[in-house]
Amino acid sequence: MGGTCKDWKANTCDAGWKKGLCLGDKYRRCCLRCDSTCNSNENWWDINRDSQCKRASGVCKHNSNRCEGTYQGGKCGGPSERQCCVPTSTGGCPLVVYPQTSYVRGYNGQAIRVHPDFVGSMNKIKSAAVWCDVKVWVTHSFRKQGQPLSGAIVIPASRSNHLVGHAIDMNVQSAHGWCNSKCLQAKSDKGAECFINRIIADGLRWGGNFNRKDPVHIDDYYNRDIGQYDSVFRTVQNQCN
Template identity: 40%
Template sequence: MECSNLLEAALKKGTISNSLFQGSSDKELVTDLQRTLFELGFRKELKWDNYQADGDYGKATAVAVAAFAQRNNHSSDGKVITDDLAKLILQRHDFLPEMYVLWQIHTSDLRTKKYISKGTKMSITAIQVFLNTEGYGEQLNFAKYGADGFYGNSTRNAVVKYASDHNINSDGDLLSRPLIDLFLNDINRYYGSKWTDLAEQNLPSRKSPLVLFEASNFSGKPCRADEEFVPALEKINGYAKQANVFVHVTSSFRTTTNVRGAIVKPATFSNHLAGHGIDMNVRYGNGGWANSKVLAKYPNVPEPVKYFLKLIIDDPKLRWGGNFNTTDPVHIDDHLNKDRAAWKKRYEAMQKAVQLGEV
């Protein structure tokens, strides 16, 4: 989902209100805001069918911003984006992949699902993310475990408490229709009325190149990738298993933007845009966590992490971002962009499938 990377970069600079306001001349940043609001479901407010993402922060964009703010209990007339509002927009956008997973469960035949504990790590992670946003972090022991995709007593207790607070009987495991309906009702409160319109194309289908990669030693956010990147991901998982670590995905495939149905030429040839790169942290031992600051110290890192990174570095078909000229120690890819023609082909296939539903 990550068309919002320009918003994120602007927020990191501080005082985003200097750049994002009604009448702003920063068309590129405004376009990113509009695309993000569109993905958040505010198509009607943006008058998307008339204007799409045109880079003009006018009345329609202000209305969409105000509508988002109201749904998220934030006071705003929509005419300016403050740092706090930008953080909220980015947070809700960041949650969308997990919300799509919950939407997919909601639309499925629950007789084939039945139990949370029998679900995939991805579905369990989505439930954990959702319950944490609803205020059940204490029951989840979220500060310690985060959204790890493992079903245990903490997740069970959080589901029981959530259901009980809404007058639903639950053993914390059975995926009942009232429970999953409640999930979706609560999710809908934060998003625009059209947020589910993009759900199907953001999930795998028979003809789409998009996959949600799952494996024994992967956790974290849904790993959205091009089907042709799967062999590399399987190798990465194998190395993680060999080193006895877990790859905690923080970012994978990213969308750019489109103008009236045409995928725009990107500013960079990032492998994320073609579904051929991941950003990650590494979990090891009993609660050990290697984030970007830790990974940047390689080779002076905990032994399991060192072993894992060495396996990645020594693989001739993989790249670790810690060795880039501009270091990016959380990044792993397959160097697809060394062949610009091959990169462009996968970029267009993935962006058209996910953004436009063209497969």
């Protein structure tokens, strides 16, 4: 069968999970092997058949995977067990945790926390990674602003999109190796170049094009509308930790 025992909570398995085959706690489960056919199917569905799920701000995956939200059928390509995980928010904090996949992962196991309205952009980032066959390692997503001693939260003039969950910082891993800030700015890696060109073509902003170069940064230009930004800023910074 060729599976691998892994932590179910921290990994997504395209071919699904089987319980009862691994030593350790109940979360250590067998991640079934996704062979080349399985991988190419997954990529094809992602690009051609998953649009309904993406419009619902969800992610398609085998329904034996963890879903911090609810699975919905009929929104994804592939067999009936491949379903749309639509994230739900908890408490007053509207942010969601974007599911880790083999193409988009949090660096050092960190959670990718974004605003629900940025999930569509995360799906674009994932599709670009699939298309260009690179892994995107997210080094930074939502950031909580440092609290002043007075306790009152002041909106900074810079209006960073990280403070509202509408931005990520990343490094790219391609077949040629690791592409860091310097490599991204130079577009010296073909896979990384493909990825950057694709997300720009898909309407996202890349920090390498900013006046103050920030080549690890991607956002959706949410701070273009100051009124909208300030309203979300107050909610998110007050409600989320």
